[in-house]
Amino acid sequence: MTKNLTIDEVKHIAKLLNLNLQESEIKKLAGELSEAASYVEVLQELDLDNTTETAQVTGLTNIFRQDEVKSSLSQSDALKNAKKTFDGYFVVPPTIRKK
Template sequence: MSESAVDPDEVAHVAELARVNLDPGERERFTEQFADILASFETLDEVPEVDPETELTNVMRPDEVEASLGQDEALENAPESEDGFFKGPRVS
């Protein structure tokens, strides 16, 4: 890039806000990198817009109520239960 959209003083200001210490060599390197990043975003501006799809359909199945286990059946194979609930190990 011949003309940078970012100058080293802006990089120093952003680094100060982020509490990052940059030496002069790093500031120059980051200035070039930021300019390259901004150029990449300018390239994205050239991507044509796409019309959204107008007809979207729900591909999920509808919810259906089905019979489930009763409380006694659910607790039948539990290693431990108490007052109608599963009982697990104490977490400390």
């Protein structure tokens, strides 16, 4: 299953993660990710065809609570750490730009 990651693959993953990487970083990461991938290769040795998956170990299922309104953060607390706010809102970077 393991193969060496290509530069394009690394760029694609960085895009998925919204990370701006330098060309030098991309090259280095291709090597390091390939190395990490080689470490996990050993899982091929295990016969897991009839094994179920474990996502969590508590054995708990369907943890719900009553749908009651409880006190939560005030607007000023929620905005307290934001770099840019306007009229009680967070200011976010534009996602659509005019051409």
